[in-house]
Amino acid sequence: MDNHNDSNSASVLRFGPYAFHLRQRLILEGDRQLRMGGRAMDILQVLLERAGRVVKKEQLIAMVWPTSVVEEINLRVHIAALRRALGDGENGQRYIVNVPQCGYSFIAPVLYDSVTQVVFETLQAPQHNLPARLTPVTGRDSLVGGLVRQLPLCRLLTVTGAPGIGKSTVALRVAELLLQHYRDGVWQVDLALVDTDTALLAYLLQTLDCDFSTLCRRHALLVLDNCDHVREACAGLVENLQNAAPQLSILVTSREPLQVVLETVQHIPPLAIPKRAAGETADQFMGYSAVQLLVSRARVRQHDFRLREQDLKTVREICLQLDGLPLAIELAAAQIDALALVGLQAQVDNGLQLLSLGRRTAVARHQSMAAALDWSYQRLSEQEQRVLQQLSVFKIAFTLEAALAVIMRPALSSSMLITVIEGLVRKSLLMMERSNGALRYRMLNTTRRYAREQLEGSGERLDVERRHTRYIRRMRKESSAQLAAQLVE
Template sequence: MNEAAFFTNRIIWDEEHVKALLFEPENLVIEEPWNSWVKKQGGLGMVRELLRGLTLSEKHRKTLQVIFGEPGASLQRYALLSHTSVATFVRHRTSLVKTLVVVLNSREQEISSRRSAESKTASNFPNNLPQRTLTLIGRERELRTIQNSLCQEDVCLLTITGPGGIGKTRLALQTAADLLHQFEDGVFFISLASITNPDLVAPTIVQTLGLPGADNFPARELLKNHLQDKRLLLILDNFEQITPAASLLDELLKAAPGLKIMVTSRAVLHVYGEYEFSVPPLLVPDLTRLPTLQELSRFPAVALFLNRAQAVKNDFTLTPENATILAEICVRLDGIPLALELAAARCKLFAPQALLRELSERFTLLEYKSVDRELRHQTLRNAIDWSYQLLSRDEQSLFSQLGVFVGGCTLEAVETVCVLDKSAGISASEHLASLVDKSMIQHESRPNGEPRFTMLESLREYALEQLGLAGQNQAASQRHFAYILQMVESAEPGPREPNLPAWMNRLEEEHDNLRAALRRTLAFDEHEIALRIAGAIWRFWQIHGHVDEGAKWMKEILARSAGQESIARAKALWGA
């Protein structure tokens, strides 16, 4: 092993370790500092992508492609794949190794020089930003958007919103670190997670900035006086439980024209001039059209999962055998970074297939005790609990009932299915808007301009759990399938009516809700309603390419309702 690597700030590559990287990576990661280097790159899969992306000659690029195409193959096999003799392949391999030694060492030198420059830059500007220990994966687009917004002259207050565990704090810290040089008077991070009294926000900022006079002057006045001529960035982390303190931010921004404030919160602040950036989940693959292994490893959710899994099991890799399973895990976890990290930590105990099975109990599985992670981020349940407890009683009730919808719902559906306390005079649309603001649900516009509301699967599972605890699961489920029945029967067109395509598209949009309604009618032995729903939508199954699924539903529904004589059964039989 190259001992010099232990006594320098960067890796020093030699031919021995480059060969190990190419042909025996599982042996390379046993040693330090190579194991740490591989983890920093995001795991062996990302290392291969790094090598593929290096500027190499065509000969070297093809040799690398052959080696990575069939890891561990014989020289004869590599020569065959290269369309050369064994001797020629060995020469090409030797040349590739020598070239990679030079290229990788040059890359390490550039990175070391850049980090040194960044370190000097950071020391030139006052800040209290924590040292970054983990690479931020899959957030390049979001970083660019946030940084571009914050650099605009008219953007003084930027609120980064999203549900718990979506990665708001990490994005804010990375943004602050990247923009440090633009704030000559400093960048300061203030954690507000432990504060529940809005009046304590100003004193907390004063304490973080180390301002004298806190015993003799009001904190608000101290801040305004100190910040009035400063070019400075404040990062206020976890603002959702103290949103009444948003008025303080407005005061500070009016008093200090050079001040910018970046807030992370699960709820928007509703302050004049506020710009919001809602953090989306990490992109997940389409399970119906899985890409190649190389492309799959580039999906942000998959890349993060692999990176964190390799942190606890260094030989964990993406393979043809586990690719579909890992993709499904990422989809089941909605691309939520916290959920992916908690699940990846379980790879030390569970093989991918077993891990996927265990996700049926995701709130029990997704726990990870860590001394440097806040309690509410040590389990997925805690992260959602925190947001749920900040809702009003009516909002909690509506959120729980929304769990009966699968794949989203319209405002009309919410008003029909969900039971709301109307004594306060607050409409369903107002409650929904509040839940959107608090990152508990999302909304999108349908082609006709009307809103459609959706919920991440982890949040939906939590909502159903709360609905069950309140003893309302069966009643809400019955209202749901009653609504679905009314929807499909009232809008069912004749076979040649001009609105048939529009009706088909509506059913496609509600397909997940149709499935849920049928499952529930059978679970509650509501065979007549199941027959009526199936009888109304059999043409949809046939015309929209769901013939096999429709046949399975019909077979089960007709079997369960055997001996029953009704118009609904006759119609279902006709459709079968």
């Protein structure tokens, strides 16, 4: 007899020590009720009703999320949560197996009972205050999946990265996927809403609507979002919570690490950009996450938009000029219907003005790229601002020697200047990279354009450019002299 037909009339599906009461949406292990979220229950029901057969991943996603577009990572995370809840793999008992390149199968025997009914208290949905997601997260599956696996194993994880890189987006996506893991919920606390005089602990307790002793007993995930301007106070709060609340996990978003005990740091890289347009097809280009995001957002504006072979060079240049930054790409794609791709590329080359028409409902710092950079720039010291401005004369990666030669630094020694540059690296406003064993620094295009605008208004632009020109000429002369000496030898 077909198991699926049997399950149509069954009210209880039994396997191992468990009983899944379908009408009540309840799973019991003996008399104990298992905590399990709605999506996980939906997945389990589909697999139980088709026990012994392979259910394709696409079919499973379509049945569990019929009206939503979700990533495969979402399914994998819920499957992993199911396995943990059921003790799958413990004591040699297996329930759900992955069939590579195909899907999942429930392999344990299942009994169908149409008589048994129980009285129970309704299982509460997972508690959270996470904002509703308006668009899918593009190009971050691997990163998000790694953080989902990592976070429950560490007490504190800080997500860092440049302005517009998507720190909050990644953190909130991780939090969504961990809803089933934390008994007492997942809670976002947006610190961008507080000023520097606010007592963070009091604000946290007000947001969570609980007292400190209650918080210390909770098994929960706290997302402390946008802590840049209150970084030191946030570090103190986190240390306090680490000592008093052993079951709390804390996920922080910041330009730079908190530098507290037990902190794990994850720096978010830009989205992947094609290295070259020649020799690659449109389908191959769609394998790069920056291109995926640009195309998906363009289709919101033009439903018939598609990537053509003749567009590849232009698309690559747009993504390159925007540094693979998700916020910058989204803001640029919003202009696709008015400018088309060629016009979009021309405007991207002109500066940040194009990147100023974000969603009206977005927070202020996400409504334009300049606003996102303002949020970081205004929190720099005067020395850091001045150094960042002057480094904007470098259009390519530069050495520390070059920086020392170009920056005008009255009352700023070489060692102090190096400290300032290292601080800008920590704050994700400068990138540090090694090339052929040499340490170099680089500024993202969007950051450089912003810093250049600040330099224009400082009155120092001409002097800095002269120093830059003199340095370039000196280096060329030295290179020529070295080459001549090698030829003589």
